[in-house]
Amino acid sequence: MIPLYNFHSHSHHCDGKEHMEEYVKAAIKKKFKALGFSAHSPLPFPNEWSLTPESFRQYVTDARYLIEKYNNQIDLYLGLEIDYIPGHSEDFDGFMKNTPLDYNIGSVHLVRHKDDGRIWFIDGPLEGYIKGVNDIFDGDYRAAVTAFYKQSVKMIETQKPQIIGHIDKVKMHNKQRWFSTGEAWYQELVDETLQAAAKHNCIVEVNTRGLYTGKTDEYFPSLEIIQKCYDLNISMMVNSDAHHPDQLDQHFPEAHELLRKIGFKSLKTPFFEYEI
Numbered sequence: 057m058i059p060l061y062n063f064h065s066h067s068h069h070c071d072g073k074e075h076m077e078e079y080v081k082a083a084i085k086k087k088f089k090a091l092g093f094s095a096h097s098p099l100p101f102p103n104e105w106s107l108t109p110e111s112f113r114q115y116v117t118d119a120r121y122l123i124e125k126y127n128n129q130i131d132l133y134l135g136l137e138i139d140y141i142p143g144h145s146e147d148f149d150g151f152m153k154n155t156p157l158d159y160n161i162g163s164v165h166l167v168r169h170k171d172d173g174r175i176w177f178i179d180g181p182l183e184g185y186i187k188g189v190n191d192i193f194d195g196d197y198r199a200a201v202t203a204f205y206k207q208s209v210k211m212i213e214t215q216k217p218q219i220i221g222h223i224d225k226v227k228m229h230n231k232q233r234w235f236s237t238g239e240a241w242y243q244e245l246v247d248e249t250l251q252a253a254a255k256h257n258c259i260v261e262v263n264t265r266g267l268y269t270g271k272t273d274e275y276f277p278s279l280e281i282i283q284k285c286y287d288l289n290i291s292m293m294v295n296s297d298a299h300h301p302d303q304l305d306q307h308f309p310e311a312h313e314l315l316r317k318i319g320f321k322s323l324k325t326p327f328f329e330y331e332i
C-alpha cells in the first residue's frame with residue numbers, strides 16, 4: 057500500500073488556515089504515515105504570506121511540541137518552504153543549521169530582475185502578475201519567464217534544496233496566453249532547470265494545488281515535465297501544498313496513477329522511499 061504523507065503544508069503561522077495541530081489531527085484521521093510542516097520562510101520585507109521573525113519562533117516552538125506530543129501516532133517533521141531571491145533571501149544552509157530544520161523545500165515566488173533588482177511576484181493576483189511583466193520586463197514575457205527559470209537554476213546550484221517546490225509555477229496565470237510552454241525556448245529553460253535538479257539530486261514535487269484550487273488544469277509540473285523527470289531519473293514525490301487541513305491529500309490517487317502510467321516504480325521523500 058502507498059504510504060500517505062504530505063511534506064508541503066501551510067498553517068495560520070503564514071498564509072494557511074487553522075492551527076498546525078488541526079493538520080496533525082486530520083492527518084492521523086486519514087492514516088498518514090508522515091506530515092511535514094513547511095511554512096513560508098521569513099523575508100526581509102513586509103508581505104502578506106510569509107513568517108515574520110516573531111511568528112517563525114512560535115512556529116518552531118509549536119512544531120517541536122507537536123512532534124513530541126504525537127510521537128507515537130505519526131511522523132512529524134519541521135521544514136520550511138524557503139523562498140530563493142538572490143541578494144535578499146538567507147542561505148538554505150543557515151536555516152537548516154540554525155533552526156535546525158528537518159528538511160527544506162526551495163521555491164521561487166519572487167523573480168528578481170538581474171540588472172535593477174526589482175521583484176516580480178508570480179503567485180499573487182493576476183493583475184499583479186501582468187503589471188510586473190509590463191513594469192519590470194517591458195511587457196516581454198519571454199524575458200520574465202527566462203528570469204524565473206534562471207533564478208530557479210541558481211537556487212538549485214547554490215542552495216541545493218532537498219525538494220523543489222512547484223517547479224513550473226510561472227505558468228499558473230499564463231494559461232498559454234502570453235507564451236506557449238510548447239515553444240523551444242521554454243523547453244530549453246525547463247531542460248536546463250531539470251539538468252541542474254538531476255545533478256544535485258533534488259526531489260521534484262508533483263504539487264496538486266493548482267488543480268484542486270482550479271487555478272490550473274494540470275499539476276505543477278506539467279505532464280511533459282514529469283515525463284522529462286522520469287527520463288532524467290529525477291526522484292519525485294507527491295505534495296498538496298495544503299493551506300487547510302481538508303486539502304492534505306487532494307488529488308493524491310490521481311497523481312500516483314499518472315506517475316505509475318509514466319513509468320515510475322518508486323517515489324522518494326527526504327526520509328523514505330516507497331514503491332507505487
Ligand SMILES: [Zn+2]
Nearest residue numbers: 137163221222
Ligand atoms: Zn510555494
Ligand SMILES: [Zn+2]
Nearest residue numbers: 064066137297
Ligand atoms: Zn507552499
